[in-house]
Amino acid sequence: MENWLPIFPLQLIIFPGEKVNLHVFEPRYKQLVTETRDSGQPFGIPPVINGEMKMTGTFVQLHEIVRIYPDQRMDIRCMGTEPFRIEEVNRPCRDKLYDCVRATPLPLQINGDQEKNDRIINMLKDFYESLDIRKALPPAKSPGLSWLIGHRIGMKPEDEYRLLTEPFETKRQDLVIKHLQTFIPNTREQIAIRKRAQMNGQFRKIDSI
Numbered sequence: 001m002e003n004w005l006p007i008f009p010l011q012l013i014i015f016p017g018e019k020v021n022l023h024v025f026e027p028r029y030k031q032l033v034t035e036t037r038d039s040g041q042p043f044g045i046p047p048v049i050n051g052e053m054k055m056t057g058t059f060v061q062l063h064e065i066v067r068i069y070p071d072q073r074m075d076i077r078c079m080g081t082e083p084f085r086i087e088e089v090n091r092p093c094r095d096k097l098y099d100c101v102r103a104t105p106l107p108l109q110i111n112g113d114q115e116k117n118d119r120i121i122n123m124l125k126d127f128y129e130s131l132d133i134r135k136a137l138p139p140a141k142s143p144g145l146s147w148l149i150g151h152r153i154g155m156k157p158e159d160e161y162r163l164l165t166e167p168f169e170t171k172r173q174d175l176v177i178k179h180l181q182t183f184i185p186n187t188r189e190q191i192a193i194r195k196r197a198q199m200n201g202q203f204r205k206i207d208s209i
Helices: 027-039 113-130 145-149 157-165 169-198
Strands: 017-025 044-046 058-070 074-090 098-104
Touching: 017 027, 017 058, 017 098, 027 058, 027 074, 058 098, 058 157, 113 145, 145 157, 145 169, 157 169
Parallel strands: none
Antiparallel strands: 017 074, 044 058, 058 074, 074 098
């Protein structure tokens, strides 16, 4: 249908540039995937948070149908491209099983402040090292760094959604820094409490003065 975007609502926020693997089993979404494969057109994934479909989502481009099972379930690979705002919902699309929307692309600004990027990466490096987490971080010069790490810093879905809807990278950087300033010390304290609880009743060697 001209000017209508097929949608695949999920309990998942997808950031622009993010690669996503999905298992598709509902008939309406199997139809959606098949048709977007044949047309080459994108579909949309608006996040569902606390049972509510949000009005900002992400355009997604299907890259590959990895496997089709005997019952026509599918494993697919796709990538988020840019955020959009839903203007109108059609449930379901005419002659389709799936829903569709009229969507307006949102501004996509990915260049932020380099000093803020450096600060974010240094905060995460120190945090990872203190927990002995061996996981590579993106380079500090990466455009759109906030989206690259958005799923890796313990944000709640509501906070990730705010990252998605904020058009300016400098403001997204501020959201990430503010979150890390609270998340990192709180996480360290929780780990320390668990360690102390595990030692209850144990004999401990304490150096004398």
